[in-house]
Amino acid sequence: MNLKSEALKAVAAMLVLGLVTIGLGFAAGNYRGFYLALTLGGIIAASSAIYLVIISMKSAEDTRSVAVPTIQSLWISTSMGLGYVVTAYAPYFKYPFTVATALFALGWVILGFGLAELLRISKASGVELAV
Numbered sequence: 001m002n003l004k005s006e007a008l009k010a011v012a013a014m015l016v017l018g019l020v021t022i023g024l025g026f027a028a029g030n031y032r033g034f035y036l037a038l039t040l041g042g043i044i045a046a047s048s049a050i051y052l053v054i055i056s057m058k059s060a061e062d063t064r065s066v067a068v069p070t071i072q073s074l075w076i077s078t079s080m081g082l083g084y085v086v087t088a089y090a091p092y093f094k095y096p097f098t099v100a101t102a103l104f105a106l107g108w109v110i111l112g113f114g115l116a117e118l119l120r121i122s123k124a125s126g127v128e129l130a131v
Contacts, residue, residue, distance in 0.1 A: 003124055004060040007070035010117040011048050011055060014077040016042030017110050021084065022124075026100055033093040037103065046089045047076045068126035071112025073119050075129075 018041045018064025033131045051073035058065045082105025087093060095103065122129050 002060070003063050003121070004058065006124075007066050007121060008052065010113075010121070011052050011070060011073050013113065014074065014110070015045055015048035015052065016049060017106065017113075018042070018046075018077065018080075021106055022104065024099055024106070027099045028093070028095055029099075030094050031097070033095045036083075036087060036093055039072045041085045044077045044080045047073055062126055063125045067121055067127040070121055071118060071127060071129060074114050074121070075087065076116065078111060078114030081107045081114060083107070086109060088098050 015058075021037055021041035025034045025041060028034040028037060038055065051069050054069045055066060055073075056093045058069070060066065087108075088095060088107060093100075098127035118129060
C-alpha cells in the first residue's frame with residue numbers, strides 16, 4: 001500500500017465531505033442551523049486542507065511522518081461527524097426534516113469512513129491511534 005497516496009485520498013475525501021456539509025447549511029433556513037453546519041463543516045474543511053499540505057510535503061518513505069498527521073486530521077474530521085449525528089434532529093437548530101436527515105446520514109458516513117480509514121492507516125503504518 002502506498003501510504004502517502006492513500007492518506008492524501010482519505011483526507012481529500014474528508015475535505016469534500018466538509019464542503020458538502022457547509023453547502024447543506026445554506027438550506028437550513030435559519031441562522032442556528034446554518035452556523036452549526038458552517039462551524040462543523042468549516043472545521044472539517046479547514047483542518048483537512050491544512051493537513052493535505054502538511055502530508056503532501058512529507059517523504060513517502062517515512063511512514064510515521066505521513067501517518068501521524070493523517071491520523072490527526074481524520075480524528076478531527078471524524079469527531080465533527082459525530083456532531084452532526086448528535087445535533088441534526090435537535091429542535092434547537094430547527095433544520096427542515098430533509099436537511100436534518102441529510103446531515104444525520106452524512107454524519108454517519110463521516111463517522112464510518114473516518115473510523116475505517118483511521119484503523120486502516122494505523123494498522124498499515126504501525127502508528128497508534130493516540131498520537
